[in-house]
Amino acid sequence: MTYPFLVDTARRIDSPTEGTYKEAASNHTRVPTTEEGFMVRSGDVRVLLAVGLLVVALSGQGDAQAPGGRGAAAQQPRVHANMLQLMRGVLYPASNVIFTVQSDDPDSFKPGLRPSTSSDPLTSAYGGWAAVENSGLALAESANLLIIPRQCGNGKPAPVQNADWQMWVQELRDAGMAAYKVGQAKNADAILDAASAVSDACLHCHQKYRNVPGGLPNRC
Amino acid sequence: MRVRKVLYGVMASVGIGTMFLAGVAAQAPARGRGAAQAARVHGNLLQVMRGIVYPASNVIFAAQSDDPATIKPAADPSTSPNPLTSAYGGWTAVENSGIALAEAANLLIVPGRTCSNGKPAPIQNADWQMWVQELRDAGMATYKAAQSKNQDAILDAAGVVSEACAHCHDKYREVPGGVANRC
Secondary structure, eight states: OOOOOOOOOOOOOSSOOOEEHHHHHHHTOOOOOGGGTOOOOHHHHHHHHHHHHHHHHHHTTSGGGSTTOSOOOOOOOEEOSOHHHHIIIIIHHHHHHHHHTTTSOGGGOOOOSSGGGOSSGGGSTTOTHHHHHHHHHHHHHHHHHHTSOOBOTTSSBOOTTBHHHHHHHHHHHHHHHHHHHHHHHTOHHHHHHHHHHHHHHHHHHHHHHTSOTTOTTTOO | OHHHHHHHHHHHHHHHHHHHHHHHHHHSTTTSBOOOOOOOOOSOHHHHIIIIIHHHHHHHHHHHHSOGGGOOOOSSGGGOSSGGGSTTOTHHHHHHHHHHHHHHGGGGGOTTOBOTTSSBOOTTSHHHHHHHHHHHHHHHHHHHHHHHTOHHHHHHHHHHHHHHHHHHHHHHTSOTTGGGTOO
């Protein structure tokens, strides 16, 4: 039997930080100045504006305006939450489904009164072992959210480019997929190992980035 | 002019030195900074829906009829699989589920994702992107409604979530031919 990380309820975030890569990048766009030798003449500006308007007008005739049309540029990820909020919104509930089935056989969960809207995945329309599968997959996919540049709970940038951060993100992916496969196999013995792998993945990262001296203000 | 040349020389030296030190740090095990990881696809769209979007939505829908403030914590809240009875339960669970929806939108635009029928998810379609944005907005509206702990506000927010789901599902899920044809 493994035990998940302890939770603390001391902190509550009132306003998430939103933004995009694009916005962040635009804030750092280098603007040439005349001192650097970039002379911009008013005539050039008029030509550029005319070309720009023509491009915009022509692009309006293409697929992008048609309902369901293709051709839109790939969207960039947007950040809606800091790391703490992300953990509590996605990783924590998915982990708890996996931890629960260490002691409670997923087959023993009866569907909720209204399974299609049950807030407990184990008693939902995709309950029991399917919920274990889905939660494993949720963990693996949530790793993609952990590598999007965002803030820690303390407002500092999350160290998403650190080599150890990336290593532990990979460990989370692997643990999630291991839980997914065990959920598919409906193997109650194997789920203990899978839950342990999830717990280890959490712990390895938390030991460095969460369980730090000074508590909440210092941790990511 | 001479002062400027000296100044440029100093700046160049500092720059090169900084790059050298950064390079050394990047090679240090477990401390260095590496290139940004690319997103990896582990599940198809149906699986992402069932793994993250569906359970988060259900927390929000549950809060329409059951006042989150009245939901009692589970015997062991820290490991409860039901967010509403967990350590971050009640209204906090509704907040967190709103965040989960908004962030899950990022997973709906990952290149390489397939639909459950094996075909590529149409993530570059203009309407797909519009409805992904609608999901983001609905998630954040829920987050804010839950912060206010106002059940009337959560009714509105749940309506917005429901509409965001329906708009996309109407085109990409509720299609003739059922599962084999739907995304």
